[in-house]
Amino acid sequence: MSARPLTETDTPATDTPATDTPAGTAAAESFLRDFRSLCTIGETPGHGVDRQAATPADARARAWFTSLAAQYGFRTVADQVGNLFALLEWTPGAPYVLVGSHLDSQPTAGKYDGAYGVAAALHAGRRIADRINNRPDGQAAPKYNLAIVDWFNEEGCRFAPSMMGSSVYTGKLQAESALATTDVDGVSVREALGSIGQLGTGTGPEAAAYAEIHIEQGRSLEDTGTTIGLVHSCWAAAKYSVTVHGEQAHTGSTVIADRRDALLGASRLVVLLREIADHFPDGVLHTSVGQLTVYPNSPVVVPSRVELVMDLRTADEDVLSAAQALLKAGIARIGAETGVTADVQQSHAWGINPYQPAGVELAAQCAADLGLSHRRVFTLAGHDSINMKDIVPTVMLFVPSVDGISHNEREFTHDDDACAGVDMLTLVVERLCRGDLDGSR
Secondary structure, three states: OOOOOOOOOOOOOOOOOOOOOHHHOHHHHHHHHHHHHHHOOOEOOOOOEOOOOOOHHHHHHHHHHHHHHHHOOOEEEEOOOOOEEEEEOOOOOOOEEEEEEOOOOOOOEOOOOOHHHHHHHHHHHHHHHHHHHOOOOOOOOOOOEEEEEEOOOOOOOOOOOOOHHHHHHOOOOOHHHHHHOEOOOOOEHHHHHHHOOOOOOOOOOOEEEEEEEEEOOOOHHHHHOOOEEEEEEEOEEEEEEEEEEOOOEEOOOOOHHHOOOHHHHHHHHHHHHHHHHHHOHHHOEEEEEEEEEEEOOOOOEEOOEEEEEEEEEEOOHHHHHHHHHHHHHHHHHHHHHHOOEEEEEEEEEEOOOOOOHHHHHHHHHHHHHHOOOEEEEEEOOOOHHHHHOOOOOEEEEEEOOHHHOOOOOOOOOOHHHHHHHHHHHHHHHHHHHOOOOOOOO
């Protein structure tokens, strides 16, 4: 897909591609070269990546970040929970505009999720720094300094919860709680960060504003022929950590009627979540169950314990409330019918909380200035910007995902769209550094 011109927000692009696509420029080719080098780190046989948080592959990606940032004139520091910041100060003592995403991935993930946003932020920062360094004599420096950030453990697949680093930065999660969190092998965040030399100190730079660009992880932009998504709000979500308790028994000799099979109960929960999604029309509710851990996981033992994660998401908070009521009733019914019990803890939740309208409008102006088609969109997935928008003015941008594929090795975004996104991010961040969103919270 090529970047396409458009003059009116929220109107799909025409089928006529721009005559001067961004991927033909030297700046674009430089971005693509650096991004492709990042894509080789932790590459899987299926041409995706596996860079789970604080693993050796994640450490190599962080080294890529630090090296590239140094080439571009940034100084890099890690905070107390491994958030990595590349800092450029041109106004001593001023706060920073933070820009970035995350380099960690799901197991056998795609190459674009998070990583595209970090690479785009580094190149946007480089372009802005070049312009500032070459500004005419007498022209004032920007009001705010610049920090490119790689947030620690956004994915949450090795350490729960997701968006851990930005949660600590924004005060939603205590640093000590995050550092004490362990993976399935009992390794703590503190130990894992220490093992790769990424356990820093302090709380990171003071933020004045935040910007993030990401692949859409959906099909709305591709389906409408649109280059830039202006994220105006996130879907509401509720996530639960569940432990299903049964009783260990012999799979051959134990009478069926006497069994309290934790895996049976967990399997019924999987079906229940899908039935709840199907209860509501038109796909307004998304549900899932993942990360099942079965104990003792022996071929001849009825499981006594299963741990899993449940996830409900929707753009309608009334639907979410009704779905939670159905879930509660369904869990009680499954317990009565199977003889198991379930400990259910809400691990993560957020409501429909819009991004600042002024930030959406600023992004629309930037897209129009660049001649890029754009439309307002929801984000169905969680992003670090969801945390950041609660403390500073925040702009969240999307570029198209081919076929909406994500968390999959086949994840893909066309070069022209990716490069257009870097152009877009650069202009947005320049305006944030000028203070254009001051007072918008």
